[in-house]
Amino acid sequence: MRPPSFRTRITELLGIRHPILAGGLGPKVSDARYVAAVVNAGGMGFIVAAGFPEPAEFRAQLEQCRDLTEGKPFGVNLYISRQEGGVDRVRRQIDILVEEGVACVETAGASPEPIVPLLKQAGIKVLHKVPAVRYAQSVAKLGVDGIIVVGNDCGGHPGIYGISSMVQAAHAAQVIDLPLVIGGGIGTGSQLAAVLAMGADAVIMGTRMMVTEELWIHPHTKEQVVRGDGTESVVVKKAIRDHHRVYRNASAEAALALDDAKVTDFEQYRPHVMGKLAHHAYVSGDTRNGMLDYGPAAVFADAIESAETIIDRVIDDALAATARVGALHLAARPVGSRIKNTATGDIA
Ligand SMILES: Cc1cc2nc3c(=O)[nH]c(=O)nc-3n(C[C@H](O)[C@H](O)[C@H](O)COP(=O)(O)O)c2cc1C
Known part of the structure; x- marks a missing residue:
């Protein structure tokens, strides 16, 4: 640690x-x-x-x-x-x-x-x-x-x-x-x-x-997060103003279709958003159904x-980032020192 x-x-x-x-x-x-x-x-x-x-x-x-x-x-x-x-x-x-x-x-x-x-x-x-x-x-x-x-x-x-x-x-x-x-x-x-x-x-x-x-959820679910690049994250239930950012699976697609149709009756969403679907996904590793909270940070x-x-x-990484910024500070650079742009190789 x-x-x-x-x-x-x-x-x-x-x-x-x-x-x-x-x-x-x-x-x-x-x-x-x-x-x-x-x-x-x-x-x-x-x-x-x-x-x-x-x-x-x-x-x-x-x-x-x-x-x-x-x-x-x-x-x-x-x-x-x-x-x-x-x-x-x-x-x-x-x-x-x-x-x-x-x-x-x-x-x-x-x-x-x-x-x-x-x-x-x-x-x-x-x-x-x-x-x-x-x-x-x-x-x-x-x-x-x-x-x-x-x-x-x-x-x-x-x-x-x-x-x-x-x-x-x-x-x-x-x-x-x-x-x-x-x-x-x-x-x-x-x-x-x-x-x-x-x-x-x-x-x-x-x-x-x-x-x-140390999380008990099924390894398949974790592996799916590892494979994800964040683009699988989608916000559903906007039509009922209960915005929910989840993994794009069959349940999310169904909720998106209801959103697109501007359905505001919660009962129509219920079969797709029931908590027991998400629980099943975490237990079984089968993530096709359920509202599985999921954001683009999956890419990390x-x-x-x-x-x-x-x-x-x-x-x-935070320490490296603070050091990087500290080194960029003009007052921290010895007179005449150069900075290399790591993307282009240019020296400034
Ligand atoms: C799978 C999952 C389940 C979550 N469940 C809850 C919850 O039960 N209660 C809560 O307050 N926030 C919950 N959150 C939100 C997190 O506590 C946290 O605020 C959020 O994930 C931060 O955004 P990030 O996912 O981009 O890191 C959940 C998030 C995820 C990814």
Whole structure:
């Protein structure tokens, strides 16, 4: 594992070695084993609470993660549904994570306003994830500890505005004073360096982590991500304003056809978007059906590797990127020194 190289408000807030978060990866996918691997590699990971609706099962996951990390801080992803009963469901899970001493949560979905006081009282750090800077500005007033902004490149839910991560990152750093995490399309250290240069404090990765050895999903699914160059990523369900960036398979094609026909009746989408289809794909490795969250960062996932190797590679690349930029700085160049353009071979 690489030594700490970057100290930011996020590494300080969460007590982690590297400014790298691995976002929740869907019900039952990011479990204790995967999250512990990320945490032991120096990042922060989140067990997706929605994957473990039975209290005993959820508690067992938290206990397993605590054992595997030998007491290091780890996180839980809480999806707050906008449907009736959504907040109550999350409240029941909060009781358990407070008892089990979870360090931080990644909240997503509806506003975290009703649950922030509960979490803060228990000393749990709250990072709320939003797909647009305009939401981040209102969430910043709710007492959260940090904000995660994901751009249009993100696997999962990029929101309705379609603004790129590059624009959102720079804009968010200009207007958000809280510790800031940027995601959407990230899979290299040069992007981490760029995000830090813009004024943010960490990156969050999802798609890039789908090839992690410690994830239980079928190897065929991981191999498909390795083969992917990102062009298989497509946004569906636009017609019902529930934009979802997924792998282009038969279910995605069906949803795209409904979008093209401007169908707004959810019942027509339901057979293609049922969660059990995605779960089957992860278990069997047959990815023809199901909404499989997937972003263009798949292009950076070039091998099935441990969480530690992936994170170390990102850190090494970030250090190389900062050195590269440092060397370009005119003040850092000895008088009369030349720079070679590596693409053309020209000396300037
Ligand atoms: C397979 C997969 C499943 C995901 N499931 C969830 C989830 O359950 N909850 C959530 O908040 N975000 C979820 N996300 C989003 C990630 O946590 C993260 O915000 C996103 O992947 C970052 O963009 P990237 O995929 O370009 O790295 C998922 C992403 C992927 C790729």
